[in-house]
Amino acid sequence: MILAVTILSIMAIAGAAWGTHRLFGTRVCPICAGVAGTWIWLFAARQLGYPIDPLIPALLMGGSIVGIAYSAEKYLLPRRSALSWKMLFVPTGFVAGYGILMEKWVVALAALVGIAVVLFLFLRFSSSTASASESARIEKLKRDMEKCC
Numbered sequence: 001m002i003l004a005v006t007i008l009s010i011m012a013i014a015g016a017a018w019g020t021h022r023l024f025g026t027r028v029c030p031i032c033a034g035v036a037g038t039w040i041w042l043f044a045a046r047q048l049g050y051p052i053d054p055l056i057p058a059l060l061m062g063g064s065i066v067g068i069a070y071s072a073e074k075y076l077l078p079r080r081s082a083l084s085w086k087m088l089f090v091p092t093g094f095v096a097g098y099g100i101l102m103e104k105w106v107v108a109l110a111a112l113v114g115i116a117v118v119l120f121l122f123l124r125f126s127s128s129t130a131s132a133s134e135s136a137r138i139e140k141l142k143r144d145m146e147k148c149c
Contacts, residue, residue, distance in 0.1 A: 010034040065093035075123045085122045
């Protein structure tokens with residue numbers, strides 16, 4: 001039964017995120033929102049004492065972690081390895097997810113600090129770090145895409 005509720009929740013939240021995107025132009029992946037929103041409420045329900053099999057939110061958390069790793073890849077600093085980024089971020093994210101789900105707060109906090117360090121080492125947080133040639137290329141791509149569709 002909980003699996004059916006989980007699937008319906010993912011679809012409902014994804015549909016709401018898609019509708020929000022259509023109305024307001026938000027840039028959130030509907031499936032990502034559906035998966036993340038579902039594991040968050042499943043975790044909250046488990047905290048409130050509802051009998052939630054921890055395997056289901058764990059699977060969804062894993063999907064969110066991998067999705068974040070792939071989505072953030074486009075923000076890698078120059079000369080940073082995408083493989084190294086994922087090899088550090090994904091396992092650390094799994095440890096954080098485990099710590100949160102199993103209420104091992106020291107483990108979760110240590111992993112979250114590790115994630116912060118990995119983010120700092122690998123990602124750029126401002127588009128102002130883009131070189132002039134990168135900026136020109138980005139602008140050209142934007143113009144080409146506007147002409148395309």
